[in-house]
Amino acid sequence: MRDVLPDEVALRDWAMAQILAxxxxxxxxxxxxxxxxxxxxxxRSDGGENEKLIFKILKRGEKLQAAGRPDxxxxxxxxxxxxxxxxxxYAHNHARLPQPLKAIQIGPVWRAERPQQGRYRQFTQCDIDxxxxxxxxxxxxxxxxxxxxxxxxxxxxxxxxxxxxxxxGAMVAHCGFDPARAGAVLIALDKLDKIGRxxxxxxxxxxxxxxxxxxxxxxxxxxxxxxAALRTLLGSRADDGVWQGxxxxxxxxxxxxxxxxxxxxxxxxxxxxxxxxGPIFEIxxxxxxxxxxGGGRYDRMVGKFIGRDVPATGFSIGFERVIGILMHRGSSAxxxxxxxxxxxxxxxxxAPVLGxxxxxxxxxxxVLLETRGKRLGKxxxxxxxxxxxxxxxMGADGTVEWRAPRAAGTGETKA
Amino acid sequence: MRDVLPDEVALRDWAMAQILAxxxxxxxxxxxxxxxxxxxxxxRSDGGENEKLIFKILKRGEKLQAAGRPDxxxxxxxxxxxxxxxxxxYAHNHARLPQPLKAIQIGPVWRAERPQQGRYRQFTQCDIDxxxxxxxxxxxxxxxxxxxxxxxxxxxxxxxxxxxxxxxGAMVAHCGFDPARAGAVLIALDKLDKIGRxxxxxxxxxxxxxxxxxxxxxxxxxxxxxxAALRTLLGSRADDGVWQGxxxxxxxxxxxxxxxxxxxxxxxxxxxxxxxxGPIFEIxxxxxxxxxxGGGRYDRMVGKFIGRDVPATGFSIGFERVIGILMHRGSSAxxxxxxxxxxxxxxxxxAPVLGxxxxxxxxxxxVLLETRGKRLGKxxxxxxxxxxxxxxxMGADGTVEWRAPRAAGTGETKA
Numbered sequence: 001m002r003d004v005l006p007d008e009v010a011l012r013d014w015a016m017a018q019i020l021a022x023x024x025x026x027x028x029x030x031x032x033x034x035x036x037x038x039x040x041x042x043x044r045s046d047g048g049e050n051e052k053l054i055f056k057i058l059k060r061g062e063k064l065q066a067a068g069r070p071d072x073x074x075x076x077x078x079x080x081x082x083x084x085x086x087x088x089x090y091a092h093n094h095a096r097l098p099q100p101l102k103a104i105q106i107g108p109v110w111r112a113e114r115p116q117q118g119r120y121r122q123f124t125q126c127d128i129d130x131x132x133x134x135x136x137x138x139x140x141x142x143x144x145x146x147x148x149x150x151x152x153x154x155x156x157x158x159x160x161x162x163x164x165x166x167x168x169g170a171m172v173a174h175c176g177f178d179p180a181r182a183g184a185v186l187i188a189l190d191k192l193d194k195i196g197r198x199x200x201x202x203x204x205x206x207x208x209x210x211x212x213x214x215x216x217x218x219x220x221x222x223x224x225x226x227x228a229a230l231r232t233l234l235g236s237r238a239d240d241g242v243w244q245g246x247x248x249x250x251x252x253x254x255x256x257x258x259x260x261x262x263x264x265x266x267x268x269x270x271x272x273x274x275x276x277x278g279p280i281f282e283i284x285x286x287x288x289x290x291x292x293x294g295g296g297r298y299d300r301m302v303g304k305f306i307g308r309d310v311p312a313t314g315f316s317i318g319f320e321r322v323i324g325i326l327m328h329r330g331s332s333a334x335x336x337x338x339x340x341x342x343x344x345x346x347x348x349x350x351a352p353v354l355g356x357x358x359x360x361x362x363x364x365x366x367v368l369l370e371t372r373g374k375r376l377g378k379x380x381x382x383x384x385x386x387x388x389x390x391x392x393x394m395g396a397d398g399t400v401e402w403r404a405p406r407a408a409g410t411g412e413t414k415a
Numbered sequence: 416m417r418d419v420l421p422d423e424v425a426l427r428d429w430a431m432a433q434i435l436a437x438x439x440x441x442x443x444x445x446x447x448x449x450x451x452x453x454x455x456x457x458x459r460s461d462g463g464e465n466e467k468l469i470f471k472i473l474k475r476g477e478k479l480q481a482a483g484r485p486d487x488x489x490x491x492x493x494x495x496x497x498x499x500x501x502x503x504x505y506a507h508n509h510a511r512l513p514q515p516l517k518a519i520q521i522g523p524v525w526r527a528e529r530p531q532q533g534r535y536r537q538f539t540q541c542d543i544d545x546x547x548x549x550x551x552x553x554x555x556x557x558x559x560x561x562x563x564x565x566x567x568x569x570x571x572x573x574x575x576x577x578x579x580x581x582x583x584g585a586m587v588a589h590c591g592f593d594p595a596r597a598g599a600v601l602i603a604l605d606k607l608d609k610i611g612r613x614x615x616x617x618x619x620x621x622x623x624x625x626x627x628x629x630x631x632x633x634x635x636x637x638x639x640x641x642x643a644a645l646r647t648l649l650g651s652r653a654d655d656g657v658w659q660g661x662x663x664x665x666x667x668x669x670x671x672x673x674x675x676x677x678x679x680x681x682x683x684x685x686x687x688x689x690x691x692x693g694p695i696f697e698i699x700x701x702x703x704x705x706x707x708x709g710g711g712r713y714d715r716m717v718g719k720f721i722g723r724d725v726p727a728t729g730f731s732i733g734f735e736r737v738i739g740i741l742m743h744r745g746s747s748a749x750x751x752x753x754x755x756x757x758x759x760x761x762x763x764x765x766a767p768v769l770g771x772x773x774x775x776x777x778x779x780x781x782v783l784l785e786t787r788g789k790r791l792g793k794x795x796x797x798x799x800x801x802x803x804x805x806x807x808x809m810g811a812d813g814t815v816e817w818r819a820p821r822a823a824g825t826g827e828t829k830a
Contacts (some may be wrong), residue, residue, distance in 0.1 A: 060470075
């Protein structure tokens, strides 16, 4: 975990406000769940590897005294994503929520990973989800809203990749894998970008899958560039509805993209989580192979909580990655006009300086007050270096001497 | 802990944005610390009763295996306030921070309290702190910024109460208490508003303080309405600097209040935390006896971390109480213009409805898309009840039939 310094917080707040504004314009409403959930909930959530990374909270008082083994000493845990809490929230509150629910969630999640470059144990996720819509209208809205949010941050050169979990299942069966072991095949296939074809094939062979199935699958993935090509190969292994839905998403989203992003079918796209049941999608930026947003349909997750299936789709922005890109390109939060610093003598009556500050603030200016230190020149230089473009020094008589702003990078020309 | 429903989240986000905007105009910058800190830090922080309420996080892996007793099984904890993390943050990062630091913090804190009405185990705090300013200019700025932030939320009828910990110490000594036990006397005195004079006096007697000291103290508090009156009584027990500082804060802030709030010296104001060293203050709203904001100077806390004292002052808004007041009066988040809902048939080409939505969103409108359900009348009523003031039903030919908005509360007059 880490501290965030003021300039990065300003950028994060700005980015979050941009994303939130776009999502609200798209009719989504923000919800909030607590950071802490019951451990029982978190551990039965299909969270896969993430369940091993839960920060567990020690029981308290008598309950702790009564606990025998370490396994029995925790009752709560920090959430490791926003999807499990969303589903729990929907189950608890659905009578008081709009139907269908179009929810925004922005907040920290925690995973007890080994510390490594660029990975933190507390990080922010930014999700939108549609609960209660079975139509691919939901996927279309998620993709349009998320690409617009990323564009609002100045991110161009976006590619949306699209696939369907049911097609992956059909491909796995078509190539001769045991359909009952499809999940394990997909986990291996998901590493294709990172470790390459040979390693994936080796991993599948070693896991005891049929010897030639891996080769067939990798060959197929290399050969099919369009849904039509894949459909010819798979024949009746996938329903008409799957193809029609996929095509409707592709056509409709492409019609709205208007040059803001590219859209591509990608038969090799897997997405890690085990709970997806239909279309899956992710967004890449520029030449990076890792995604900056990802999501998909998970129609069978709510049913585990409320006993009847509720169709659900979600799209999550990797907020830390997006902030990393913005920091790397030197973006900074936009403020309204130049920031002002007023320096004054602490022994004077404060009314004139407070009055001037109030007037400037009423115009929307950010105004910093600083008492005059022993070395005024150094103090003014520091304020300039911190980005204050208007700096005034107030005398005891209430008059202000405004310091002429230096042209960026040129330094002072007069002594 | 609790879930927050969409309308309350919208109000909270709006209130937070208002407060943040005021604080930024006052030259404060937002910082962020992680929710989780080392338990060792949290337990040596002078946090008083709050230390007993820490949610402790179980060690992981080998470290957990090696731990013997429950006391040894946790290494991290959830923060119980924002002041302890601020001081740790300042100690770790001060070379990279503006000096003096004027910090905003907004975020959740956690306390393992017994659940009770209106108290939650996760709640939001909203603090500003000035680190590095010994002058009472810091107190003046904190009071002006905080009252302006509360006014921006529409809260009128605010009273700022002001006292000084050093005066409390002098009063306690003057009345015949043992100065070494001043802390315990103040803890009892802090309950005056809640339990009354007789109970406080009884508690002090039972704790073995001199029999007549309690009576003298309570009589004194009832008798002194101004700093001048108290100064006459205390004589040389408090330094000239204390009186001058207090008077400067009172005069300067009163000169800026301009009817937006009242300001009063209150010799009986204590504030709970043990770490205060100078001026202390809180804000009450209307007739409520409990405060909605509180703070003070804590000049000796940073020194415990970095070996040299750094003057520090802070003011914290009780965000949950403020939201409670706003909810109670039926406030809701302001949006830009009426929200629009577009209802359309899922079988149609989506391009027309997506195009219309895009146009409206580019004008800043919040636009919700909904596929037409089986019972259109009910659907439209639900949308109205949810606050959509413009509802359009799009036909397959792309034409929109706008539903005439009903006057609030009158119901339909035509069949």
